[in-house]
Amino acid sequence: MESRRNPRAVVDPKVRQVGFFTSSQPESSSTQPHQQQTDPISASASASSPPVSTISPSGNSLSPVMIPPPRLNSSDTFPLRGAAAGASSAVSPSSFSYSNRRDFPDGSTTASPGRHSRGSFVKSSTPVASSLPGIGMDSMAAAKSSSVPASGLTTVSVATMPPGLAEKASGMEVQSDQKKNSKPLKEKTTKAERRAIQEAQRAAKAAAKADGGKVPPGTSASVASTSVKAAKPAKPSTQKNEVAVAAGVTEKKGGPSEKDRKKDAPHPRMQYDDESRVVKAKRRAVVKQTEAKNRVELFRHLPQYEHGTQLPDLEAKFFQLDPMHPAVYKVGLQYLSGDISGGNARCIAMLQAFQEVVKDYSTPPEKNLNRDMTAKISSYVSFLIECRPLSISMGNAIRFVKNRIAKLPITLSESEAKAALQSDIERFINDKIIGADMVIVKHAVTKIRDGDVLLTYGSPTAVEMILLHAHELKKKFRVLVVDSRPKLEGQLLLRRLIKRGISCTYTHINAISYIMHEVTKVFLGASSVLSNGTVYSRVGTACVAMVASAFRVPVLVCCEAYKFHERVQLDSICSNELGDPNAISKVHGREDINYLDGLTNNANLQFLNLMYDATPSDYISMIITDYGMVPPTSVPVIVREYQKEHLLV
Amino acid sequence: MPDVQSMVAEFVNKLRKRKIEGSQATAKCTVELLRSVISHQRVPHANQAAALIDAVKAVGQQLVAANPVELAVGNVVRRVLHIIREEDLSLTTAAMAGLDLLDASDDDDIDNCKGIGYPAMSAAVVAAAARSTLRPPSLQTLLEGTPESATVPYTSSSGADSESKTADKSSLTRKLKHDVIEGVNQLIHEISGCHEQIAEQAIEHIHQNEVILTLGSSRTVLEFLCAAKEKKRSFRVFVAEGAPRYQGHLLAKELVARGLQTTVITDSAVFAMISRVNMVIIGAHAVMANGGVIGPVGVNMAALAAKKHAVPFVVLAGSHKLCPLYPHNPEVLLNELRSPSELLDFGEFSDCLDFGAGSGSLQVVNPTFDYVPPNLVSLFITDTGGHNPSYMYRLIADYYSADDLVM
Secondary structure, X not given: OHHHHHHHHHHHHHHHHHHHHOOOOOOHHHHHHHHHHHHHHHHHOOOOHHHHHHHHHHHHHHHHHOOOOHHHHHHHHHHHHHHHHOOOOOOOHHHHHHHHHHHOXXXXXXXXXXXXXXXXXXXXXXXXXXXXXXXXXHHHHHHHHOOOOHHHHHHHHHHHOOHHHHHHHXXXXXXXXXXXXXXXXXXXXXHHHHHHHHHHHHHHHHHHHHHHXXXXXXHHHHHHHHHHHHHOOHHHHHHHHXXXXXXXXXXXXXXXXXXXHHHHOOOOOOOOOXXXXXXXXXXHOOOOXXXXXXXXXXXXXXOOEOOOOXXXXXHHHHHOOOOOOHHHHHHXXXXXXXXXXXXXXXXXXXXXXXXXXXXXXXOOOOOOHHHHHHHHHHHHHHHHHHHOOOOHHHHHHHHHHHHHHHHOOOOOOHHHHHHHHHHHHHHHHHHHHHHHHHHHHHHHHOOOOOOEEEEEEOOOHHHHHHHHHHHHOOOOEEEEEEEOOOOXXXXXXXXXXXXXXXXXXXXXXXXXXHHXXXXXXXXEEOOEEEOOOOEEEEOOHHHHHHHHHHOOOOEEEEOOHHHEEOOOOOOOOOOOOEOOOHHHHOOOOOOOOOOOOOOOOOOOEEEEOXXXXXXXXXXXXXXXXXXXXXXXXXXHHHHHHHHHHHHHO | OHHHHHHHHHHHHHHHOOOOOOHXXXXXXXXXXXXXXXXXXXXXXXXXXXXHHHHHHHHHHHHHHHOOOOHHHHHHHHHHHHHHHHHHHHHHHHHHHHHHHHHHHOOOOOOHHHHHHHHXXXXXXXXXXXXXXXXXXOHHHHHOOOHHHHHHHHHHHHHHOOHHHHHHHHHHHHHHHHHHHHHHHHHHHHHHHHHHHHHHOHHHHOOOOOEEEEEOOOHHHXXXXXXXXXXXXXXXXXXXXXXXXXXXXXXXXXXXXXXXEEEEEOHHHHHHHHOOOOEEEEEOOEEOOOOOEEEEOOHHHHHHHHHHOOOOEEEEOOHHHEOOOOOOOHHHHOOOEOOHHHOOOOOOOOOOOXXXXXXXXXXXXXXXXXXXXXXXXXXXEEOOEEEOHHHHHHHHHHHOOHHHOOO
């Protein structure tokens, strides 16, 4: 079962890609032969080549398990059909990767490690799909002959690739524009064949593991490829890349699923009551934090620092922080001072800073772009975390960026790689954030009717867009803006809504049960939606949702799918973010409220400024995402089916 | 007499302007005012109780009209009326008992018809009195002897009797007023002492290391928590700040001054924190006859959250907060909207409001109270002990007579 599943995951993303690239080929006929050939090979012979062939079939066959999203349907079915009938169009995932490699001639690539190979291949190899089989054989031979054993290759990929990687490898190729060609080779294997192949793969893998463990991941792959090349200049190299990729993919699919699983699970967060780790973290920290003296006992596991102390310190250090890119630095300061807040805004600011970083990046001598840049980004991220803990959406975005970097084909020149990265990031911003919001607006507006009284809490950007759009559509409705201390973000929303001529009522969260009588719908934003359906959002959202459900008012949560996360949470205590405690003792604009002045350092008095809370899924009627409107119980499905894909975009 | 009038007028003014805050303070002022009304009231020889009742009712109506939302005023007026009725009744029964003895003594006079008539009469009156002191306002008590009717035979008999009895009577009149004032004093004492009475029970409800959530600023809650603290219980208190009025800050300040571990949280964090709270304790503004509670704004939210997490929701209420009325749409009818300036500064949004076009409009809602339905309340702690919400109607019947429910 496992082996089946994994491949599926792998395949998925590619399938989606297909939508864009369908142009590829009718060459299935020509490819078939190739396939047949490879299969036998794989079954009988070496570990490396077989994987390739197997991947796609098994992947496709798995699909029964998953619930395909409506639009994917067509693409899903295709591969299956292809497998069965041999008529397959370019759809199958595996085919893509192949094609890329083949067609894309790229003189520069010689040194590239297997995964990046797609760019590298000289056209010469391409002649016809049918010719490939031969090539494949050759390459295999070459690989074997080369100093690095084939098994070495596989291990490498195992070791290196984080769950996503293998997929990316294939996905990447897809991206590169060149999808033209030949590929649907493998589809047509019969079941028996497939099984044989799988078996072989498994065996190979086991072997690989046995001997391969120590080879350093990246290097081994590249070594392998280079060595192969040495043996056979042009074509072999292509093959080789394929092989490497294939190996990677297979790994993924067949075996190490458990390992992958483990990696799949979100990393445990830093727990701030673990002293040794805190000390370590401090040593690395750029931002000097003073620990708050008066910490809230229940929240020792969260960072509790004095606020307001870091800013001047950091500003002073501006010119000494040479490793820090100014754009990142600026964003960090903005987080620190609270100039940028709100999930989307923070995420976009960060991504744009990373774009700058990429633009100004130059690979240091003796270093590899992928790895060095990943390290750089990591250091920036930890700086940003020091400024303000990451939101879940930012975590997802960072994962995406790192993924993209890791998947950059080595064959790309530095400038090309940078351009590719920048456009990837740009696309993430446009598709996953801005585009998603548009889709959400389109969905949500259908739920607003004339005469509605809509309640919203805080100032969620998605909801604001919905309200403004509904107003443009001349729907007649009234908005209740509920606000809470200390941020009073609702006032900003209120101002913007009123300027547009929407009738509003403003109140504070305590009055929620007074006002709930007249409400017909509640629209809420979310910082994240967790896979148990819990909505993690601005503190107070849970109160609003609870009261609304007590009054039988439907609660609609608007959240872009990139904010979904596979983590689960039952309460708001275990992970949260603490704001500035002084914001609570001082009431802005109300000098008459000064009861707590002078008590801020009293050991008996703490201030707890929670930033988020977790709304249980039973209070939520519907979650509106860019994939449509779903009940909270469907969140895990979206997380499972789309998360990988969006990391691969 | 005129100074009573002016006192009443002054108090009505204060109520209207909401100068007096907190149901305890209001209740105390009301009783004291009523006490002076009673003491200044000239009582006719006949039917003194009725005269007193009328006077108190008249003043009470003014007071209630001045601030209908402050239910404590009405409660206290009803309590005073109840005291008058009770005292009157007990005097009557005592007098009847005295007459009985008298009749028994001159039984040897052959005035038999009288002798027989009186005891029979008084027996009926005593029975009626006994019934009306059994508080539940049953239909029977309402139909049969009311205290007024009970006085009738007495006066008639005294009129018919010798002058020794009239002297007796004048002393009785004085005694009624005296007794009533005595009773009212007791009520004052009870109101001012309810904190201690309630606080005494704290130790039974708070255990070591407990985490307690409270909101609003209530003296009863403060005393309750401090009483437990004095008994060497150590526990921590979360105080929700109670947004537009920030009374939570006030409470936190006092708690800290008394050495309690206090954490101030925003109102929005109530739901987030409730899962780590062992008990929610709030002070009520008023308790309705169905067991519903009127409390500071935001209480309903806390009660719902507590219910969701099965955290006991405990309401502290002195007996002057028990209101014999059943609420109808209390969120609106028993509420009060305060100034929007507590939420938004005056004129802050005038720049974006386009009054000419009349398209967009802005309302600001700032209610003072919140209603918690009885099914969300786990326990009431009053000065007479702990009670279930479903028992409140009965408890209330102890304090008020059925005649006064509608004033």
